[in-house]
Amino acid sequence: MSRSMHDLTHNIARLYPLRDKRLDKRYRIVDELAGTTELEEITGRPRYVSTQELQNQQFWELDLAC
Numbered sequence: 001m002s003r004s005m006h007d008l009t010h011n012i013a014r015l016y017p018l019r020d021k022r023l024d025k026r027y028r029i030v031d032e033l034a035g036t037t038e039l040e041e042i043t044g045r046p047r048y049v050s051t052q053e054l055q056n057q058q059f060w061e062l063d064l065a066c
Contacts, residue, residue, distance in 0.1 A: 016042055018054070019061045 016026035018039065027039035032051055039047045054060050 012042065013063050016040075017063045019063065021059055021061055 018027045030038040037051045
């Protein structure tokens, strides 16, 4: 992988650290209220999921190493 592609991949993971393993999509956490978490996909599309669902590591991966 070229240096610029590596940098781009790293920046995306840093800005959108939450990955839905089922859909292979990355999200950033926007807000949480009353047990619901608002996520934003890289495309800007919002998604609302149960906050408790995000604890399931079989489906969700949070990359905090970036």
